[in-house]
Amino acid sequence: MAGNIAKRADGKWRARYRDEAGNERARHFDRKIDAQRWLDNVTASVVAGTYADPKAGKVTFAAFFGEWSARQVWAPGTVLAMSLAARSVPFGSKPMKLVRRSDVEAWIKSMDAAGLAPGTIKTRYVNVRSVFRAALKDRIIGSDPTEGVRLPRGRRAEAAMSIPAPEEVGQLLDVADDRFRTFVALCAFAGLRLGEAAAVQVGDINFLRKSLTVHRQVQRVNGGSVDIRSPKYGSERVIYLADSLVDLLAQHVAALGGNGSQQWLFVGEGDDPPHQNTVGYWWRKTLRDASLSGIKLHDLRHFYASGLIAAGCDVVTVQRSLGHSKATTTLNTYAHLWPTAEDRTRKAAESIIAASLGRPDDAAQSDADSASVLRSRYPERASSRAT
Incomplete structure (x- = not known):
């Protein structure tokens, strides 16, 4: 990835680079050090394989799920389960890149408060997690907000x-x-x-x-x-x-x-x-x-x-x-x-x-x-x- 920093006539510092598709991405900063830090972070994400297209991340969770699920080869039961899980999230209208771990935790907490069984909560969580993992692989987002979220404890197998x-x-x-x-x-x-x-x-x-x-x-x-x-x-x-x-x-x-x-x-x-x-x-x-x-x-x-x-x-x-x-x-x-x-x-x-x-x-x-x-x-x- 090629990138550079240049000072504009208005005194702003312009940091820019070209992504893997050849599209130019740029941001403007008051200080050169901030422009360099941003460019370094982008470079590091490319090297680490976590780079995501800034514009692609603006797609909402609901819109991405609709487009992604249409490509999947699922049994009828899976279609129903995935659709139910996707509809249950409170961040459906939120851009994918703006969904935070705290949003996922709040969703889990609301299901627990509503009295859903731990097994049901886990199933919905796993289904929603698969959506974010698909977005991660498509470089829509740079990280998965569902990663490491704690779930309510289910009953032990011998008790359940x-x-x-x-x-x-x-x-x-x-x-x-x-x-x-x-x-x-x-x-x-x-x-x-x-x-x-x-x-x-x-x-x-x-x-x-x-x-x-x-x-x-x-x-x-x-x-x-x-x-x-x-x-x-x-x-x-x-x-x-x-x-x-x-x-x-x-x-x-x-x-x-x-x-x-x-x-x-x-x-x-x-x-x-x-x-x-x-x-x-x-x-x-x-x-x-x-x-x-x-x-x-x-x-x-x-x-x-x-x-x-x-x-x-x-x-x-x-x-x-x-x-x-x-x-x-x-x-x-x-x-x-x-x-x-x-x-x-x-x-x-x-x-x-x-x-x-x-x-x-x-x-x-x-x-x-x-x-x-x-x-x-x-x-x-x-x-x-x-x-």
């Missing part, structure tokens, strides 16, 4: 997560009607998300290999219509099914009749698979019939994950079974369920005692029974949820 007891899952299966029992089983014993379970077709089940392929999901759009699309990024997977679940699926498919491999396993309105509203109705009815409350359908996915962990499955196995794109996601969600060093130490010590006294290793036998492990971890679940 609700895992049904095995007896509760059994109650739900007992009272669920024929069309929904298999749906509940796929969530509880295969870890499928609601949209994934709703999008299962007969051809996705390999009865010979006892496996299920997940490569689509159902999303609700435009207030009620069904949209079939690929599952969440990294969630395409093959799930290996227990024999009992294979038998239940075989009975379900037999009851459907032979309409081909592309037949939906579950049907909502018309020939479409069910969407969230329909499944929600089925779920609430099943909860009432089971005299249970406080359990979400997604809690069955946690139930499945906790069962895998209790049975001794490692992080990668659980990650692949759940369709997490990264092992860190699995650890961030379920790390508190894996045995700790203290657990392993006690088990090893129990083995030593058992060998010394010539009796069976009770700890090892107990760990082999996953259902018992789950009941011992969550003894209060069944009694607290019964209505």
